[in-house]
Amino acid sequence: MRFHDPDGNRYGIPTYPLRLAPTGLATRRQLRARGLRPGGQEIAAQLMWRHSRGIAVAYLYRLELALPVRPMTPARWRAHDAMMRARRTCPECRRDVGYVLRTSIGTCEPCDTTTTTSALAAA
Structure with missing residues (x-):
């Protein structure tokens, strides 16, 4: 698999193909759907896949470090x-x-x- 690099040797951070990320990690959209935000944490891993315009990347964050979304005041x-x-x-x-x-x-x-x-x- 081209984008399977769980150790981060090739891409610098752990990298997974689309839909094959381990549990406990989520993209910003997935966090937002759960009412969470990254909360200043570092990027834990990334997803990579082939796109019509090249290679697409989505960063992954740890669910246990995510914070609740701030309410609109x-x-x-x-x-x-x-x-x-x-x-x-x-x-x-x-x-x-x-x-x-x-x-x-x-x-x-x-x-x-x-x-x-x-x-x-x-x-």
């Missing part, structure tokens, strides 16, 4: 709302458009000149 909710409001505000017309602006365009749809120009060219 009113201050954290306010900070989150402010961050999302900034992502929804068009820099051209300064309106909250109600959706997150696409970074490829950078403005709301009414202010976007590329779609109006391409729509006119297509007509």
Whole structure:
């Protein structure tokens, strides 16, 4: 098996193929699904597998060292709302458009000149 390196000799840390990690280890997503977070612990191991764009890696953390997810306080909710409001505000017309602006365009749809120009060219 190409990605089976439990001693970490080849890749520097213990490495396992996809779906073959030992029990007691979990990815960030798996921790989050259990209501946990890594809590500052070091990466214990990694998963590696072939992906269409090359080799993919997912880091594994020890379940026994994981901490509970911090609850959302009113201050954290306010900070989150402010961050999302900034992502929804068009820099051209300064309106909250109600959706997150696409970074490829950078403005709301009414202010976007590329779609109006391409729509006119297509007509």
